[in-house]
Amino acid sequence: MVSVTYYCPYCGALTSLERDAYMADKCVTKEPLDGWEYASTTDEYEDADGVEFVCIGDAEDDPDAGCGRTFYLSFVKFEGGEPVDHRVPDIDRPRFDFLR
Structure with a gap:
């Protein structure tokens, strides 16, 4: 097991997760990726997406840090031996329909 750190995409607070080193990170996002299933940090997340x-x-270092908002770490997901592309959630997606 290794301790891996991640930044909150909202406030930049640093948090850590104890996990196996073989797990490949895809991205950290404000919204969950479509088709990915998430586990909480207290669940068995090794088999989750x-x-x-x-x-x-990092509550151990600074008990007042953090914004309390939810964010998501997505692992690389494979189907048929190939990495699965993710689709960005529709929330906060840029809109370019200026002529309407």
């Missing part, structure tokens, strides 16, 4: 965090920062 990612981990759902609640930003509390």
Whole structure:
């Protein structure tokens, strides 16, 4: 097991997760990826597609850190031996329909 750190995409607080080194990170996002299933940091997340965090920062170092918002770590997911592309959630997607 290794300790891997991640930044909250909302406030930049640093948090850590104890996990196996073989797990490949895909991205950290404000919204869950479509088609990915997430486990909490207290669940068995090794078989999940990612981990759902609640930003509390690294509570051991600074108990006042973190914004309390939820963000998502997504692991690389494979189907048929190939990595699965993800689709960005529709929330906060840029809109370019200026002529309407």
